[in-house]
Amino acid sequence: MHSISRSNCSLHADFQYHLFSVIYSLVFIVGLVCNLLALFILTCKVQNTTQSYIYFINLCMVDTIFVCMLPFRIHYHINGNNWIFGDVACRITGTLYYSNIYLSIGFFTCICADRYIAVVHPLTYIRIKVSHYSIVITVLVWALAVALVVPLVLGGPLHNTDGNRTTCFENFTVHDYKDRMAPFNICVLVFGFVIPFSIISICYPLIAKRISQIQASIHKKKALRTIYLILLISIICFLPYHVTHLLHFLMRQELFASCAIANSIYKLRRVTLALVSLNSCLNPAMYYFTSSTYSCQLLVQKLRARRSKKVYTIYDRDMAALSVCTYRIKP
Structure with a gap:
């Protein structure tokens, strides 16, 4: 139950208890199994790794940590x-929850930029492929996510008593939302979503358009x-969450009187x-579609008990061949 001073009304959603319990339980079971398997495949079975695999491994690690935290939220x-777990546990689980959102978006953006260079500018990609720029970018993504979330966690109470209940990351006062929370919300909306989502929305259609022009590849689908x-x-x-996050922020600034x-x-x-938590279950599907080594394919095929299939990725071991195909496209 939350109070809005201006409209003198209380906010409640009794369905949330069942909704979160069911969704988080599903995400915990499916996400834990799929991400542990994906982490094993990406770290132990994949050979001839590319720059994007570094981002995939980090994304998989983020999701694994996130799902391990979910039993507390359930x-x-x-x-x-x-x-009932105390203030320290509240801060840790809350930090992991929101870090998962922005680390996932950050690594999605990195994968997008990497693929854009590989497909649209293949010669440039070949030149920078031998460098270690992806490690530097990975460190920057982690640092940015920490910079966005940690100030919120370290500044002020997050573990509050509301009647007979003790809430975690809820029941912030109007003063909190207008002062301490305002810079946090603005930063995460701009740097955590608007800029990354704009990059994804612009680059991926360009990538799809270029791939669709590569007639030499029978696996482009x-x-x-x-x-x-x-x-x-x-x-x-991510899109619905951040739209409502913006509306919720404006509401807490008392811009809605109704x-x-x-x-x-x-x-x-x-x-x-x-x-937003479902991304931890959906992300492993990407690892399947981007696994190009025979050993990775064989492991997945055995687990699924299906006939052998070739899994295609634009980062295939024959990257040079793809680059040539891309470069031969008529203008």
Whole structure:
């Protein structure tokens, strides 16, 4: 239950307890199995790795850490948003929760930029492929995510008592939202979503257009399927969350006087908070479509008990051949 001083109304969404419990339980079971398997494949079975595999490994690690934190959130929501694990655990799990969102978006953007260079500017990609720029970029992504989230975690109470319940990352006061929370919300919206999502939205259609022109490749549909999957995850998981996050921020700045509107925004935000966690289940699908080594294919095929299939990636071992195909496209 949350109070809005201007409209003198309370915000509630009783369905959230069941919604979060079910979604988080599903994400924990499916996400843990899929990400551990994907992490094993990416680190132990994949050979001839490319720059993008560094981003995939980091993304997989982020998702694995995230799903391991979910049992605390499941217990919290099953018990009616009552936190019993103390302030330190609240800060740690809250940090992991929101870090997962922005680290995932960050590595999606890195994968996008890397593929854009590889497909649209193949000769440039060949020249920079031998460098270690991806490691530097990975460190920068982690540093940016930490810089966005840590100030929120370290500044002020996050573990509050509301009647007979103890909440975690909820029930911030109007003063918190207008002072301490305002810079955080603005930064995460601009640097954590608007800029990365703009890069993804612009680059991937250009990549898809160039791949569709490569008539020499009979596997281009699978490459396009990988691109569309990343776009789908971004649109389903991250776009709704950040739209409602913006509306929720404006509501907390008391720009909406209507209690009905405030209640609708609050309920919608609970739904999108559940949706954003699904990215940890959907991301492993990308690892399948971008696995190009025979050993990786063989392991996946044995687990699925299906006949042998070749898995295509625009980062195939024959990258040079793809580059030549791309470069021969008529203008």
